[in-house]
Amino acid sequence: xxxxxxxxxxxIILEGKNCTLQCNYTVSPFSNLRWYKQDTGRxxxxxxxxxxxxxxxxxxxxxxxxxxxxxxxxxxITASQLSDSASYICVVRAxxxxxxxxxxxxxxxxxxIP
Amino acid sequence: SQTIHQWxxxxxxxxxxxxxxxxxxxxxxxxxxxxxxQAAGRGLQLLFYSVGIGQIxxxxxxxxxxxxxxxxxxxxxxxxxLLSDSxxxxxxxxxxxxxxxxYFGPGTRxxxx
Numbered sequence: 001x002x003x004x005x006x007x008x009x010x011x012i013i014l015e016g017k018n019c020t021l022q023c024n025y026t027v028s029p030f031s032n033l034r035w036y037k038q039d040t041g042r043x044x045x046x047x048x049x050x051x052x053x054x055x056x057x058x059x060x061x062x063x064x065x066x067x068x069x070x071x072x073x074x075x076x077i078t079a080s081q082l083s084d085s086a087s088y089i090c091v092v093r094a095x096x097x098x099x100x101x102x103x104x105x106x107x108x109x110x111x112x113i114p
Numbered sequence: 115s116q117t118i119h120q121w122x123x124x125x126x127x128x129x130x131x132x133x134x135x136x137x138x139x140x141x142x143x144x145x146x147x148x149x150x151x152q153a154a155g156r157g158l159q160l161l162f163y164s165v166g167i168g169q170i171x172x173x174x175x176x177x178x179x180x181x182x183x184x185x186x187x188x189x190x191x192x193x194x195x196l197l198s199d200s201x202x203x204x205x206x207x208x209x210x211x212x213x214x215x216x217y218f219g220p221g222t223r224x225x226x227x
Contacts, residue, residue: 034215034216040223041208041221042220043218043221044204046215080218089157089158101160102160104160106157
């Protein structure tokens with residue numbers, strides 16, 4: 001069964017600190033993996049996309065890693081800011097013969113406090 | 115540039131009443147369109163997707179239905195709302211390659227009372 005799991009479920013960190021969010025997936029056949037940021041009451045916005053051949057990708061203070069062998073990804077946030085408070089969703093895209101499909105993780109709720 | 119609109123932004127409806135949520139996309143043609151529901155503290159659940167006018171695929175059996183009367187219009191409906199229909203409804207679109215980003219609308223917060 002195609003699944004995406006994320007940990008931790010929620011996280012509280014002090015402003016300026018770093019944090020790492022985890023994503024494990026069992027989606028097959030794998031196409032790509034995206035990390036989305038969803039502010040409260042808003043739609044998700046893509047941060048990074050990782051394909052099978054990519055190990056690391058950065059977008060400002062966000063760095064995503066992918067280990068396709070262990071089917072794990074992480075999102076590292078450096079020097080956190082109050083505006084980083086949001087839900088971070090790992091989304092894995094699978095390939096199927098008739099249509100393509102995305103599987104959403106449950107998200108990690110991050111709170112950055114002063 | 116492409117934009118995606120959803121309305122209304124918030125909606126409070128009694129149990130048993132009908133529902134119509136609308137999503138429109140601008141600046142693109144023949145997008146794949148999606149309706150998701152996000153319950154409080156939960157992940158996104160795919161409800162319907164459409165690859166073209168009049169083409170609707172349902173992922174989860176329920177009392178909701180979807181229609182795509184025009185290329186860039188996607189409507190989510192219900193004849194009789196249930197309490198369990200409360201949630202945050204998101205419309206999304208994607209164009210072409212599977213590596214393309216899925217863009218989400220601002221969402222509609224539905225509360226069924």
